[in-house]
Amino acid sequence: MKVINLLYIIALTLLVNFNGNAQNLLDKLNKEFSKEPVNEIATFKTTRIGLSHSIETRKKGALEISMYNRYWNRKQGTTQSFLADEVNIRFGLDYAFSDNFTVGLGHSINDKITDGFVKYKFLRQKKNSKKKPFSMAFFQEVSYRDNNPNSGSYSFYNNNSSNSSSIYSFTSQLLIARKFNSKFSMQVSPTFITRNKDFANDQSRSQFAMGFGARYKVGGHVSIVSEYYSVFNPLKLTKTYNPFMLGVNWEVSNLLLQFQMTNARNFAKDIFITQTTNNFNFHDGNFHFGFNATFVLQTNKNKL
């Protein structure tokens, strides 16, 4: 009996020792790491995919100073300007009040539209987890412009019915994005647009659209992006086209540059989604070259 006990104890001792020694030190350390799934970062690198917003919000205290440009040639008439006949520039400021909440303001000079937005990211995709496969954000934009006969969008509206010359448009979006792998991310954005004015020849003032966006990372700092909006109830007054964009995003330290080919010339969402009157091709008047520059200024710094 004693011998059996002794053998048993020796065997146990050896077994424990063996276990302890056979284990590589690094394997042992690997077990110490937390198993909690972590948040996916950088589904997109920029807060705009190209035309419209991505799921991304900047970290608390980040101030984005942006200048978005669209260049295009006139369809007819004099085309004597250097490089491009027309340009629309939007100057913008975005501030991140928290890691998930951003407020922004902007004004574009060609169409004279002022816009403001809030974006709140309420769900973050978890890495290697089936529980939270998406990131989601709510986006709300308000745009304002004077509806005088000289402005481009005057003809769209029923100008007899209301004395108000101001148009306020409201764009609500739910942004749903998933980072499929380190290179490929995709976003769908159900969109609802409404205004304070009816359309001409049409009693409605609200429209529904679905946005699709994607990025493919081709290098550490460069990705190819594309975006498209499908409008479910387009204007009846004139033929409108769905906006499309194909572009390259490039980050250089604090500076984020976006180069794009598109048919959208406005920056306010309600306009370019529903009132783009030119198709996407390379003819004058249809082809727009877009160049967006965004500088990220970190107003607060982490303590190390």
Place this chain on the structure above:
Amino acid sequence: MNKPLLFLILSFFVIGNIIGQQYIARQGQVTFFSYASVENIEAKNNQALSILDLEKKEMAVSMLMRAFVFKKDLMHEHFNESYIESDLFPKATFEGNFNDIENSLNQAHVMKGKITIHGITKNIDIKTTVKKVKQNYAISGEFNLTVKDFNIKIPPILSNNIAKVVLVKFKFQYLDYESN
């Protein structure tokens, strides 16, 4: 006292003694510095793990690259996304051998080992100092890493923003592996 019980106690003592040769550091500090003409970058990881095996005279370190904290949050994103690619290579590790620790306490000596960053393993000699405070060991040291050696690409336009050689400092305080 009967013999089996004696053996049992004895064997526990033996097991305890062997495992007691291992020490772990759970909140190791690893800091790196990049001094370049345009800007200086500093990042700190306070959650590096390390294990020390006195019997086998081995040391191992493992840490998550995402746990590095930068002064500017955008740098954290660029570091993980564009340079270190932490989606593909989440950890950096080190395995090293040392000579007799007890005889070289409080003096610098060279530890030879293998370091793995960004999926690339290199042999490295690291100048380290071992201290012993109340039966617990503390190891600190520093070394230089050449960014290019680890296939981390810096675009030419940013070559003045990021140093070609990065200084790494580390500090681990070990506790008995079993007692915590």
